[in-house]
Amino acid sequence: MDVLTLLGQLLNSTLVFSTALIFSALGGIFSEKSGVINIGLEGLMIFGAFAAGVGTYYAQEAGMGNWSPWIGIIAAIIVGVLGSLIHAVAAITFKADQTISGIVINFLAAGLTVYIVKLLFEGSAETPLIHAFQKKAIPLLRDIPVIGEGFFNAYPTTYLALILVALSYFVLFKTPFGLRLRSVGEYPGAADTLGVNVTRMRYIGVLISGALAGIGGATITLTTTSTFAHNTISGQGYIAIAAMIFGKWNPVGALGAAMFFGFSQAIRNYVQLFEWSKSIPQEFIFMIPYVLTIIVLVSAVGRSAAPSALGTSYDPGKR
């Protein structure tokens, strides 16, 4: 196998892991850019994965065929938004500690989804299998060396993720909405005195994060597991938070960070294909993605630039 094919394949494999992270990290960005910490990404992903499993199943039952996964995505968006609404109400309206209310989401999601699945499917803790998304190659682009195999023979969700990265960047940095959202995360007092409705912007930021993390969770159900169970999401939400910080709260940065995690994951798997890897204790191979991340952080990435007002509730009367 020549190096270029290999690279293309590694890249392709990278995207399997990173797509869900991209969505969720983007979600995190919208919330945190508006000044609301979102440690609840994990829970929101659980909600999304759950809704995709259930939604797609019923859509299939209703005979919607190939459209079913898209129904699943829509269900994930709706449920993700509803889940994040809890976070928004607690953190923004009731000025609860943002970290705490994020944790609440994680608890409620873990409990509610499995509970509902059991109610819906006669005690089964797993949703029935669904026909998930299939990879689609994009005709001409597919033939570009490395990139073609890497990016243009992928799931619809991967294309969607890449589009959303561009869209998010555009929305955040080129539109009035983005300017206002960021101002609210940097200095709500300033935004408020200019007539920007801090509460509303923050609600929107958090709800967008619910929608995006919901799609992130759905991606896992719809491209890797084909079913939702209690452990469909196990830690990806936290990795998405890491990707968001690693990417310095920038959509393109987050894309890079998510790809990096995916790539180091792919590397770790790839190593195992070689005979010589058998002489390395397995545990050290498993560590690769995590240790690699720390090494890259130490050597390349400097201080992170969190929005200044991140984690603070806004109270015009506060001095």
Add this chain to the structure above:
Amino acid sequence: MSASTPVVELKQITKRFPGIVANDSISLTLHKGEIHALLGENGAGKSTLMNILFGLYQPDEGSIEIGGKPVKIDNPNKAIKLGIGMVHQHFKLVQPFTVTENIILGMEPKKGVNIDYKSASAQVAKLSEQYGLRVNPDDKIQDISVGMQQRVEIMKTLFRGADILIFDEPTAVLTPQEIEELMAIMRRLVAEGKSIILITHKLKEIMEISDRVTIIRRGKVIDTVDTDKTNPNELAEKMVGRSVSFEIDKTEPNIGPAILQLNNVKITSKDGVSLLNGLNLEVKAGEIVGIAGVDGNGQTELIEAITGLRKIDSGSIKAGGKEIANLSARKIAESGVGHIPEDRHKHGLVLDFSVSENLVLKTYYQAPYSKGSFLNRNAIDEHAQELVGKYDVRTPGIETKVRSMSGGNQQKAIIAREIEMNPELLIAAQPTRGLDVGAIESVHRQLIEQRDMGKAVLLVSFELQEIMNVSDRIAVIFEGRIVGEVLPQNTNDQELGLMMAGCWDQGGQPVE
């Protein structure tokens, strides 16, 4: 001045905070085309009243009329729609945003769905020109001077077409030149028919520019007077409730040996900009040396270098004859250097600590505040009790969080802490920023007391008057160097101003 049409009428406004009535049935009328000054001690309730007018706070009682119509202003957006603009005491600027972005935020010009940055910049540039504000639309706030930021604040209100303007202590952080420029801008604004409420502690400014003055003390209106029928002494007396002396009683200095010696100190920033460029300076025991200069000429770096908050690249810094360059902040403090920092919120205080905890911020680890590894709460509280009394720090109690205290009292707490450490060298950076005349008087008195006790005092201030009144010797800093030294009695504002602008050889006489 058209004394007739009131554009704003505040009627019997009352606002309570826990434990305090910030505004007690305050009424105030602003006429069209008028500059109405609001005067009062720190914590008198001026900002609170203005925040109510701007919709940030809701009054507990009272009503507001704009242009004769009763209105309810429950958020700033309403205020903006009513044509009210406010420049806040603490700037409300988003640091990583550009000037343009800060100005257009909330009413961005659009092209399609995008922000039309091009036309926005053009509009900002036009406004800037129209009022002679000289700001660069594309600079980021974090990169521009305080004076510039002040002008951006003003432009925000102008951009929104406000014709009732509230300036809450706009001059507190400005250099004399900048203040002159601001005055000119205000005159231009009223000439256009706008009306202004101006809050300032500087009586000179009030006398110079306002039409009427309302004096507030402890939340109540004491009086409203026409400016041309009053004088600074009367105003000060009304405000504080006692007579205030502006003349500082100062005996001749009794100068001793050099305490602080800086020799050829150089600091270059990461991007290669020279911040301190071979700076030489000496402060002797028993004298106050004032550093005069335009903001951004190395004052901050100078202080940080002396106090150990910033490393120097070369040169020597001696305190009491001992080399202290690049020692840790703690070592330097222990070798007898006290420091009243420029930014009291950022550096001077832990706002969520109590008064008593803040008063031992630098000494908590020494006896009697600590015994072994443990804090001695009793000693800490006793110390706090003593200082609060001695320095007249007004606070409900020593357990109160500093955050809830007024700026003036916060500053007093810092000064108390630093002076009580009994340093041989006291560095005071902008020590009276934002303080009322009464508080300023007491700060000045304390600095002079220190000098009379034989301590060396280094005073850095943008307030020329303060430098002239308090210092025994003035050193002018320009582009990271001391470019000249003069004695206050031998110079005047004009001369100093020229030297600060880098033209010392045409202006004052270097002392040495």
Add this chain to the structure above:
Amino acid sequence: GNNKPANNSSSSTEGGNTEASSGDNTASTKSNAKIGLVTDIGGVNDKSFNQSAWEALEALNSESGIEHKYLQSGSSADYIPNLNQFVQGGYDLTWAIGFDLGDATKQVADANPNAKLAIIDSVVDAPNVQSVTFAENEGSFLVGVVAGLTTKTNKIGFIGGAESPVIKRFEVGFIAGVKAANPDATVTPTYAGAYDKPDTGKSLASQLYDSGADIIFPAAGQTGNGVFNEATARNKAGGATKVWVIGVDKDQSLEFGDEVTLTSMMKRVDVAVKTITQEVIDGKFEGGKITTLTLKDDGVGLPETSKANLSQEVLDKVEEYKQKIISGEITVPAE
């Protein structure tokens, strides 16, 4: 989840058969025996291992009216209190499901010598415990034979959850089977490091297929779902070589379809649970007995549905090896 399950049982690969089909005709004598069951963190609706065991009890309940209850363990610390709940509640038999419950079962059994317990997948040395283990290596050998005979590329992949004695039996038996049937074929064993990471499974599968493998045998619980998904995607996309997955613990073709499921390595947990529970009902419980369910007992093996993809030739070969193993002519390595 943020409340992660502890100690994901190494043996909680998809277990047993969903339909309770022991096929025997139990004499439906009524019984009021009380049977308890303690699961590992998977719970009785995990569509695998724990579920098979529970369904066996459900079946017995409808046949002979036994009383049955289960407790799901939230973490490994719960094993002992959960077992105790039944034992001290006077249950006639308490089932411990999973390799990791071994120590807990031993402790509870020792402390309550009069209680009867039984455990799946682990051997507990106590006079009041029956232990059931499976010869996963034998079953894996047979699916290895299938793989060896079916591969077109002579490259085969194995994906384990994490290295452990049980998974090792899968791996070693499988490799031996492949080698026996097709000495030219090579098996690349890989590990996912977890039983609950389908994304890792998918990415591993993708790389194994890319490197030329056309059959993968995942013994990695939910991680294996990702493998099925990758294979389905590849076949749908119509790649040059058709790729296969070998199911584990139960007949996974029922779930993932014949399109990708070459065959499955079944573990009849349900049979074991039903048999031993019946013994208790009949008063024939033999404490201290260790049962290893092998090919001979049909405790492990291939499902009927394998016919869909396997030629008679291959099935014959499988049968041949099966007999050799049963007769002892071939000894399948276990570690």
Add this chain to the structure above:
Amino acid sequence: MNKWRKIFLSDNIIVPLVAILLGLLVGAAVMLIGGYNPIDAYRFLIKRVVGTPYDFGETIRQITPLIFTGLSVAFAFRSGLFNIGADGQVLIGMTASTAVALSWSGLPSWLLVPLSVIAGGLAGGLWASIAGYLKAKRGINEVITTIMLNWTALYFSNYVIRHFYLLKGQNRSEDIGASATMTFLGSTFSNARVHWGTVIALLAAVFFFVYLWKTKQGYEMRAVGLNSKAAEYAGMNVGTNVVKAMFISGVFAGLAGTFEVIGVFHYQSVFAASPGYGFDGIAVALLGMNHPFGVVLSAILYGVLTYGSAGMSFGAGVPPELIKIVIGSIIFFIAAQGIVRFVLKPFYLKRKKEKVM
């Protein structure tokens, strides 16, 4: 944070209680929707916790590591750091204790037990210090590093156990000898796995309190946590304090692991997935408002609910997932006290004038 003080102010003691009540009500509503009987469920929950001395002892066992990890997360929070890595620190603590207990099993108990405890605490602390050091020296956000270190710790622990201490044919270490175990009062609690770790956890809470509010080092740490710039100005070494805070935080977590090994299991498993102690710790810390005594109370609540949940499913057939909904709701109501006050307003609370901050 003056939240804690507020709690002790009369009408505020009632708010958390009502929050708990509301949480239980939400749980009840969800049960009703699912067709379960909430009264039965809660009855069995309580019964499972206090029904027998054995269960009571086991509940204490359940609470103990929660106190430790709660303290760990809370301590870091107080110093301005978010330690998501208690999970990994627990594992490293376990591993170090196991290693010591197995390697020097010949030592007498009075020596081996303290050694093993110290090893566990120290190892947890050092592991956490890696994140502290990277934050102090390189400004790397501790949230990322601690997440990455969690996974690293999981695999590293497995490596150590599998390669040096594995019990043949099993998925766990060899048994730790009696000389290295710390059980006590076992007979009082009908052989429940009660151990000295509980006492030490309570002492740790007292230490937390004394250290942070009564010592000069604690004073520094709080100053750094609240305003690092001012701390620097006052001559404190911010970097050192960050490392120190992470170290102490890690020690607490490490001890959680230690006592799970030498107090509860007496061996260490090879984990296929993280046991999740650290993530519980985050919830416990936040629920306890990052105050040591609050942490103890919230660990009790959390432990009671999780241990009792088995009773719920045993007695009333309620799926154990439900308890997560209850815990989540309680945290929600405690965090969003505004809601509780709103609910209470007609009954108790005189309307407060303008709340500040």
